[in-house]
Amino acid sequence: MPLTGGAERRLLTVIFCDLVGSSALAAQLDPEEFAAMLVAYRDRCVAAVTRYGGYVVRYAGDGVLACFGYPRAVDRDAQAAVACGLAIAREVHELARSTPLPKNMELAVRIGIETGIVLAGRLGSDHAMEIDGLVGTAPNIAARLQELAAPNGVIIGEATHELVADEFACEEIPLQRLARLQPSVRAFAVRQPAVTNSGQLVLARPRRAPFVGRANELKALSKLWKVAAEGHGQTALVSGEAGVGKSRLAQELLNSIAGVPHALVVLACTPPTATTAFYPAIEALRHALTVGVEGNGATRSPVQVLAEIVEAIGLNDGHTLQVLQEALGIGPGPGDLAPAARRRLLLQTLQAWLLHHAHGQPLLILAEDLHWADPSLLELLHGITELISNRPVMLLATYRSDFVLSWPDRPTTFRLTLSALERSDSARLLDALLHDRTAATREMILARSDGVPLFLEEFARAAVVTTVPRTLQQLFTARLDSLGDAKRLAQCAAIIDPYLEPDLLAALAEVPDTILERWLSRLIDAEILVRVTALPAPAYGFRHALLQQAASESILLASRRALHARAANLLEVMRPGLVERRPEVVAEHYFLGENYSAALPLYFSAGRRALAAAALEEAESQVRRGLQAIQALPATQAPEAELDLRVLMGQILIARRGYANAAVQEAFAAALKIAERVPTQARTLPAFQGLASFYQVRGPLSRAEAICGTLVAMAEHMGDDRMLVDAWRRRGWNRVCMGRLIEAEEDLERALATMDPARQEQYIAVAGQDPRVLALANLCWLDTPRRGIEAAARRARMAAEAARASPHPVSACYGFVLPAFALQRAGQLNKALQLARRALAVAAEKGFAYWVALSEVAIGYDQVARACNAAAGREKIRRGLASYRETQGELLRPLILSLLAEAETALGEVDAAEAAMREAADVALTLEAYGFLPELLLQHARLLASEATSDRRDLLNRALTTAREQGADAVAIAAAAAIATLDSGQIRK
Secondary structure (H helix, E strand, C coil): CCECCEEEEEEEEEEEECCHHHHHHHHHHHHHHHHHHHHHHHHHHHHHCCCCCCCCEEEEEEEEHHHEEECCCCCCCCHHHHHHHHHHHHHHHHHHHCCCCCCCCCCCEEEEEEEEEEEEEEEEEEEHCCCEECHHHHHHHHHHHHHCCCCCCEEEEHHHHHHHCCCCCCECCCHHEEEEEEECCCCEEECCCCCCCCCCCCCCCCCCCCCCCCCHHHHHHHHHHHHHHHHEEEEEEECCCCCCCHHHHHHHHHCCCCCCCCEEEEEECHHCCCCCHHHHHHHHHHHHHHHHHCCCCCCCCCHHHHHHHHHHHCCHHHHHHHHHHHHHHCCCCCCCCHHHHHHHHHHHHHHHHHHHCCCCCCCEEEEHHHHHHHHHHHHHHHHHHHCCCCCEEEEEEEEEECCCCCCCCCCCEEEEEEECHHHHHHHHHHHHHHHCCCCCHHHHHHHHHCCCCHHHHHHHHHCCCCCCCCCCCHHHHHHHHHHHHHHHHHHHHHHHHHEEEEHHHHHHHHCCCHHHHHHHHHHHHCCCCCEEECCCEEEECCCHHHHHHHHHCCHHHHHHHHHHHHHCCCHHCHHHHHHHHHHHHHHHHHHHCCHHHHHHHHHHHHHHHHHHHHCCHHHHHHHHHHHHHHCCCCCHHHHHHHHHHHHHHHHHHHHHHHHCCHHHHHHHHHHHHHHHHCCCHHHHHHHHHHHHHHHHCCCHHHHHHHHHHHHHHHHHHHCCCCHHHHHHHHHHHHHHHHHHHHHHHHHHHHHHCCCCHHHHHHHHHHHCCCHEEEEHHHHHHHHHHHHHHHHHHHHHHHHHHHHHHHCCHHHHHHHHHHHHHHHHHHHCCHHHHHCCCHHHHHHHHHCCHHHHHHHHHHHHHHHHHHHCCCHHHHHHHHHHHHHHHCCCCCHHHHHHHHHHHHHHHHCCHHHHHHHHHHHHHHHHHHHCCCCHHHHHHHHHHCCCCCCCCCHHHHHHHHHHCCCCCCHHHHHHHHHHHHHHHHHHHHCCC
């Protein structure tokens, strides 16, 4: 049904009255007599509704539909509706006593009442206009509930009961009586009249609520501050439900130290920026920049002020300044730094800038609403907690109780959970806010606020504009209604939040500057908005996130969608830099505006940027949102966009969970299915690449071989050397593992020879990894069985050098870990350990679970190889193996098991060692990783006791035969030598 500007969303209480047995009455009475009775009944209903402040919406035969809270909210709408219902029942009973009726006939009414969100007002087009339309569940439920009422009885729904239960005696209707109502509801019969309130509600002007009930909590935080100020850093984590007083407690701490020299940095987290890396910290730096520019009469540019800040914190190299310029959107970033390196430098620089405030004075860092923090900010703050132990710094963080902040507890960490106020403290707070109140109103507010200070304060403030809400929803609706025409600006601000800058607000609200200024003043006076400072111009923010949510939800859904779509267009036109820096913001507006096609490329861009910056959680979140947009489109509308998003999701999941995780296979398999609808063959390539990676690590390798063959054929057909390099590299590594060493070497050497070093970024873009690093690492593993450990060590050092220079962090881990294992075989333990530790640092920082596991294995084996602490080394190998299997990786499990066998042998656990070797061989066979078998067989033979000559000979012969078949010359020579040694020993005997 079309809507006009007269319709609005409102919380209403609806009352539906219907005569009992009206059809029988009409049949027994003369039409004039029935009409007279019907008019008398309606008159009494209208009089009661009017008396209690309601509004009669329509008549339907002998039914009367009325509502409370529309067209204007009045005091105690739900209570007034229930009182009205009881009054109508009494009035109709009195009418029946004075109205002559046929024998065995009665005049009575049934009444149903319910509360809920209703679309109320003018509905429909001009030729089919409904003046007072009500659309929502509340009118329907009220009509159904009246059918259950006894004659002259009143039944209320669950929502109404929650609001009036303290003032009316009610009895719940048994569920069996409600069984025929679908969907099922709870209902209550009202048995007693309402508590009367003869006085008018009179409240004092709103004023700041006093601080009550938190003396002990403030004392604890003050004590922590004193300890921190003396140079022993402290972390205070304050949690609690929304509105319980976390921010107020923090403000009181600030008030208590206002007279003491200190520095303060506030990091404010908000829902729209929860997927934008480091946003609150960058905005805090932006604020400092504004102060620096304005403090010098705007004689210096922001870049000049930023350079001074960088120099002051002792990080005055060019890269640091460029990274900050890029983050602030005021200059280019360092083109010669890889994304992961830029992110790491940005994180470290922001930490250094924050901690620099503690130079010469204590510092308080206030991180507000961490439940809306982006993962990168949480990482930054966690790092701060580890850096402040010997600094005069206190980190005070607040977050909602349903958010899990899994930071480890330290002696310097203090966790504080705020609960609701005791009733006596709530009463003290309310007494300070209310004046000349009635006892019933005071008790109602205390009951509905549940000891939450914000709710108490907001209830009292809303009452001064003639509305006393029963729920926080009603409270915010009442406050918005009190704004008059300025409510429109509050709604527009809720849509475009947090970018509440005057030009954007004026454009979205479509008002001239003079009206905008007047409305902004009204919103600030009503404490809906507050002024904030930001670059490049002053801006505004909501006093509380719940106010923003309430303002947004008060808009009609169709109008809300239109505003989001308009906001997206305005941001693209008026803030073009925002689309480049934070495409996810504009994408979300397009999504909520149901312009899904426009949202898709922006979500893809946001996900790709986050992946490039190694912000993996943010990347996954943005891509999943894009896939939600895909689901809202017709299946055939955007196959290319869906293919791109699913491939990107697979790449993100590889980085987060490892190559062999089932979710990786699902992502690329879905991409391949979509690829069938995409005519461009090149766009299907990443899906095949992802599946090749999955099967290479998960097995079976024959499936990976087939996919690699497809990749080579596609690349040759398209004549793209970048695709060929990646396809050869993938197939070469797969063949190394399958024991086809000669063919593998040809593929890998061909890939290296074809690569142009000057086009490294192009190869990475096509392959999703650095093929040079991977090819060198693969060749060092090929050299071990084919040419021996010395040749492998030389190639391993080349791979590690390439990894250090690579801008791709996952490839760097690859190029550190695989060479580390090769160097351990060659006895170059120090170099191997350096590589393993470097890989672990990168992988742990970026969240690469697969490489964290393998790095820990290499570090554990180092302890075994050095014979310094084999037991500890064995435990690390076991933990690494368990972590590796959690990623669902299988390919390198035989290697890990062989290293574990060496650890068991070093500890004298021969049976455990043999069991590990048998398992390693079984896994290799299952995976079809036949290339690992020669070395596994040779190692197993060496582990056997000298008495087991027959078993050793069998293993050595198998190793020799398999090595010769595969071209593993070095292993063949070693196996032959071991057989000769075994034979010579028998001859001597």
